[in-house]
Amino acid sequence: MKVLDPIPHPARAELDLAAVLHALSDPMRLRIVAGLAGGEQGRSCGSFALPVTKSTCTHHFKVLREAGVISQRQRGTARLNSLRRADLDARFPGLLDSVLRAA
C-alpha cells in the first residue's frame, strides 16, 4: 500500500490575515465555508454540489486549506474537509462570524 504524504496545513500561529481574506474573497469559497460552518464536518468536495467542475472545486479547497481556513484529511480516494473555526477565532476574533453573517 502506498503511503501518502501528509497533507500540509499552516499552524495556527502561521495564519496570515491577508491570505485568509483572500481565501474568503470568492463566492464559491464563501459557499463552501458557510456550508462547513452550518454543521457536519468531514465533507467531501462533491457533497457541496457547486456549479463548477471537479478540478475547480479541488482548487477552491486547496486555496482554503493553504490559507488555514479548512483542514483536509485523506480517506481512501476522498479528501474530507473541516472548518478550522477554533484556529480562526483564536487568531482573528469575530472575523469568521462577521463573514458568515454577511455571506
Add this chain to the structure above:
Amino acid sequence: MKVLDPIPHPARAELDLAAVLHALSDPMRLRIVAGLAGGEQGRSCGSFALPVTKSTCTHHFKVLREAGVISQRQRGTARLNSLRRADLDARFPGLLDSVLRAA
C-alpha cells in the same frame, strides 16, 4: 476649466462581500485601511508612505474604491481618500472591526 467626470463609487446596497474581502486581502491595502480607520480622513495616496511606487499606490486605492471600502474625491490634482465605515458597518456588521483588530 476642465470639468472632471465624477469618480464612480458603488452604492451601499451594491457592496459585495467577496469584492470587499478581496479588496482587503492585501498587506498594503490593509495598511491603508488601518491608517484611514485610525483618524484623519481625506488623506492623499502620498501621505501613507507605503513602500510601493506611486502607480501601485494609485492601483490599491482604486481597488479599495471600486469595492466600496473607501471613497475618493478630487481636490485639484490630488485624490483624497476616506473610509466608508458607515456603509461597511451597515452591510457587513463587525467585519471591518474584526479586520482592524487583526491587522
